Amino acid sequence: MNSVSVNKTPTITLDGNNIECAQGKSVLENIESAGVEMAYNCREGFCGVCRTKLVSGQVEYTLDPLAFIDDDEILSCCTKPITDIEVKVIY
Numbered sequence: 001m002n003s004v005s006v007n008k009t010p011t012i013t014l015d016g017n018n019i020e021c022a023q024g025k026s027v028l029e030n031i032e033s034a035g036v037e038m039a040y041n042c043r044e045g046f047c048g049v050c051r052t053k054l055v056s057g058q059v060e061y062t063l064d065p066l067a068f069i070d071d072d073e074i075l076s077c078c079t080k081p082i083t084d085i086e087v088k089v090i091y
């Protein structure tokens with residue numbers, strides 16, 4: 001029988017450190033809660049300052065982003081992890 005963890009909250013891996021995600025918080029907010037300073041400006045998907053490389057895993061957008069990003073990047077201010085993710089800060 002396979003064990004499935006249904007209610008597990010996703011983990012963000014950043015620079016080898018694991019950050020347990022709080023429900024309802026963005027990737028940016030979760031990383032900030034762990035005491036890591038991230039670059040940001042608008043926090044609404046416009047400026048692109050919070051661009052972050054998504055190394056693995058999946059996120060969902062909480063609003064329609066307008067900033068330009070590459071295919072392997074996310075806007076950390078307006079995404080939430082839906083699986084465990086690994087990210088790399090660009091700035």
Ligand code: FES
Nearest residue numbers: 041043048050077
């Ligand atoms: S802080 Fe501006 S797009 Fe994320």
